[in-house]
Amino acid sequence: MDYDFRMAQVVQTLRKIGANRVLIQLPNGLKKYYSYVAENLRKIGIQSYLSLSHSWGPCDLALKEAASTKCDTLLHVGHHSRIHVWRTPNLNIVFSPAFFKKNPRKVVEEAISILKERKMFKVGVFTTVQHITFLSECVHTLEENGFKIYVRGAPFLARGQLLGCNLHHVRTLKDKVDAFLVISGGLFHPIGVFFASEKPVIQVDPYRNLARDVTDAGSRILKIRLYYLLKALDAKSFGVIVSTKPGQRRLTMAEHISRILGNHGYNTSILVCDEVDLETLENVPWIDAFVITACPRIALDFQENFKRPLLNPGEVKYVLSGSVESYDPFDSLNMLPSISSLQNVKRRET
């Protein structure tokens, strides 16, 4: 078992709130541990059900699946650093962690070599919730090696915790640090840090046991973004997408963007779905470009899979102004641009 699910505490919590029927939500990579979790629940007489859907984050609670299986409790695993109960009228939601057990100590030493070689001594350190238990040790090691370390917290997050969509706390360190060190698997989170800061990002990957500079990968995605944003300037019809996911439902923002684009002479449609994927968008061929008000990471990380431009709300102003010259990568993560910032955009003379 590679993960610590804090199962004793989870079981105690479920017992305390009187859970009987529990829908278990696990991210795809952790679904293979369902039997282990279910078995622990079965021992105290709890019947469990597994959500087969994606579980992208706390924005993606399987409320409909919980209702369809008449569950009294939703156990949402892997997106929280501590066990936490959220009581709603018909459903108790229990957030519980999944900590990767392997200490990335050795990989941190490799990262230190890279940082020293590049003379980057002011470093912001962040990690995803799976590795948060090793953050203090990592920071300590870096400080012992003479680095000046910055770790920031954010509301509802543990100190130093990264979320895919909310990177404001990373952004605030932009001008203070030479580089960021990110402990995580995959490129998803390091890319987010790059877009929030435009600083070099060194990744410590505890799964693949390697440290690497992912700045070039970030730059590449930035170039792809600019290419598609330029394409979006020629679009005539826009599809503004609203998600039904509880924490990604931005109807007001979608209607607002649709209205502003409409006022600027664009043909707009508001499109509704749960997951945004390629097959889904292929059924609306008359749309030239999309604005996704669901999750900013769809447009950022998966743009290449879709042939037509995907924009995020913070990027609509470039369409309205007709120029991407002043492009700020952080706009790709801005899901709630102020209404006035969109209303007051002036179209560049051409």
Next chain:
Amino acid sequence: MDYDFRMAQVVQTLRKIGANRVLIQLPNGLKKYYSYVAENLRKIGIQSYLSLSHSWGPCDLALKEAASTKCDTLLHVGHHSRIHVWRTPNLNIVFSPAFFKKNPRKVVEEAISILKERKMFKVGVFTTVQHITFLSECVHTLEENGFKIYVRGAPFLARGQLLGCNLHHVRTLKDKVDAFLVISGGLFHPIGVFFASEKPVIQVDPYRNLARDVTDAGSRILKIRLYYLLKALDAKSFGVIVSTKPGQRRLTMAEHISRILGNHGYNTSILVCDEVDLETLENVPWIDAFVITACPRIALDFQENFKRPLLNPGEVKYVLSGSVESYDPFDSLNMLPSISSLQNVKRRET
């Protein structure tokens, strides 16, 4: 415009019920007509939204999407032969048709040649709702050519109308006819008729302008089914899938099947999702075989795409008995086998 959406009547109905915000649901192949439908609604001051999700049938109402966009009305297009309003506490649901305009007259003549050549003069005639406007003419032509024609209705369906999942009315003609004539595009509906009847099926395809015998295609799918059913006899762990779709939610059946399989020593899990697709099932690698209580056509038509066996509720008895010798293809369409029929199955001596 290849389809008649009866738009004047739809608009009149929407006005009558006081619709203001309407979520439009179109099957994927018809989503390209959204702008036309939306424009007609806009003219009478109705704001519309498009559901991007699949719209498989009246079992698949986009209630969550309607709620997420705060719509007062759901316009569900293409699965009904007449305009019909269903009032629910927070949402009015308007079912409206989409009739394919092209008369398949000439193709019916080709089908007549095939039937005559094969000396099949007692014929059951069915069609999907898109072509129902041509059914009478087709029946008339067949009768003029000396055929004895059988057309059956079913509750909630027009006379001679086919649905993907409910083929009991086709089944009742099994012993009366030599063959079936099915007016429809694609293989989906003719295959259903073959599984319900095990009779030759001649298809009249109004889209591709051709008549053909699809019995061999049906036999091929039947062989695939038997191969996977045999594989399922060796399964040790079963995943019983429940869908969240309003008309496909068979929780009681799923729990019942899970319990019976459990009593027979199988390891079972109840899995919940909206759409059942390959990617979704790849995340639960420990499951040897699935029972799908959602839509019977997933297991029937898409078995080859999935590597592990997909069973329908009516096929569970073959697992319990340990034999597929007495296999009846109609069981692949039986979503509600009686509880006693499952409880009383005796395992074959091996």
